[in-house]
Amino acid sequence: MLGNFSYVNATKLYFGDDSLKYLNDELPKYGENVMLIYGGGSIKKNGIYDDVVSILKKNGKNIVEDGGVMPNPTVEKLRDGVAKAKENNVDLLLAVGGGSCCDYAKAVSVSVNCDEDPWDKYYIRFEEPTCEIVPVGCVLTMAGTGSEMNGGAVITNHDEKLKIGHVFGEEVMPKFSILNPKYTMSLPKRQMTAGIYDIFNHICEQYFSGDDDNTSDYLAEALMKSVIKSSLVAIDNPEDYEARSNIMWSATWALNTLISRGKSTDWMVHMLGQSAGAYTDATHGLTLAAVSLPYYKYILPYGLHKFKRFATEVWGINPEGKSDDQIAKEGLDAMADWMEKIGVKVTLGELGATEDMIEGIADGTIILEGGYKVLSRGEVVQIIKESM
Ligand code: NZQ
Ligand code: ZN
Secondary structure: OOOOOOOOOOOEEEEEEEEHHHHHHHHHHHOOOEEEEEOOHHHHOOOHHHHHHHHHHHOOOEEEEOOOOOOOOOOHHHHHHHHHHHHHHOOEEEEEEOOOHHHHHHHHOOOOOOOOOOHHHHHHOOOOOOOOOOOOEEEEEOOOOHHHHHOOOEEEEOOOOEEEEEEEOOOOOOOOOEOOOHHHOOOOHHHHHHHHHHHHHHHHHOOOOOOOHHHHHHEEEHHHHHHHHHHHHHOOOOOOOOHHHHHHHHHHHOOOOOOOOOOOOOOHHHHHHHHHHHHHOHHHHHHHHHHHHHHHHHHHHHHHHHHHHHHHHOOOOOOOOOHHHHHHHHHHHHHHHHHHOOOOOOOOOOOOOHHHHHHHHHHOOOOOOOOOOOOOHHHHHHHHHHOO
16 A cells, blocks of 8 residues: 655756756856856766857857766865855856766755854754755766656765765755766776666665555666666667667666655665765765665665565566575575676675774664664674674
């Protein structure tokens, strides 16, 4: 049964290999000062920067450059971006990049007109915005986080060894996002597959919870099957447009609030992975991959029915003559094989975590209660140890 819910998604999407031209339709809706937010320079190498700047100029915009957004954007960068946006009276924050740029743009958007420190307000006290929000638009260059159509904004504080996400409401979601699957073709393979695992795990986080028969879980299964199939095609042929477009579209639907409607969700892999990320600064999707199998193996007995369904419906495991436990374990084995094939079967040790970090990573892991088992701190430590 589905629980009661409301649903709206405020982001307008333009999808396809010619979608950048629709920036011309969006720009006239906003004032002249546009902060152009981008990362470490990939958009300058693949030509996206030039194309975006040319459209901005054609539309008479005054461009305020804000490059250098790092993967896992930091609180220091956020504070600098807020100051720059304030100084330049920006009317639109245009993020051109992956989840880091989109997340960062949203975090700036809720802080420009606010006198309080954004880290304390949004990431420690988890308050909602109380000041005018600057609109955000996004030109996506990497598929994974779903940031292009959600209110999430994850920020890392290295001094405090915390990586925390705030999921803002619909007023903070990008007003528009431009999704051109071709842009993702210049991604290094490791980034592509980290993004693919991130997508897959977003779906798992919303699937492994609750035991009702509901449409959201069927949608989740369909998305998982599409991601698995397209990932195997894209690994062999990164230029395959069909696979790239399916991956990009699945990423958006995996985390744009749809498949969590009417059900509880888990999110413990993300809590574990994000805390490990605060210590290692490792690629987000890979931190999730490192903790996933130990976590899912641990909670399998508590959500046996769903792990059995995952095995038969997603991985095509033949249940005949097998116990529920055996079927469920074969499902996780199939997932492990797929992770191996796409190259994301990693350990936290390989991502830079060391034994002396285990207690700290456990301290930074927020324990949520929506999954099949509410973990104790001791269980968190055990799972982190098994992920090493
Ligand atoms: O910085 P540049 O030079 O642009 O390079 C980036 C970066 O090094 C590169 N890249 C992106 N598009 C490219 C490209 N390289 C070549 N060609 C392209 N087309 O890829 C690297 C990673 O980019 P990043 O934006 O960091 O990756 P991702 O999209 O995975 O974003 C990760 C951030 O999003 C957060 C993560 O925690 C992390 O901070 N998340 C946000 C979520 C949300 N908003 O709901 C949910 C997720 O679970 C996640 O936590
Ligand atoms: Zn994620």
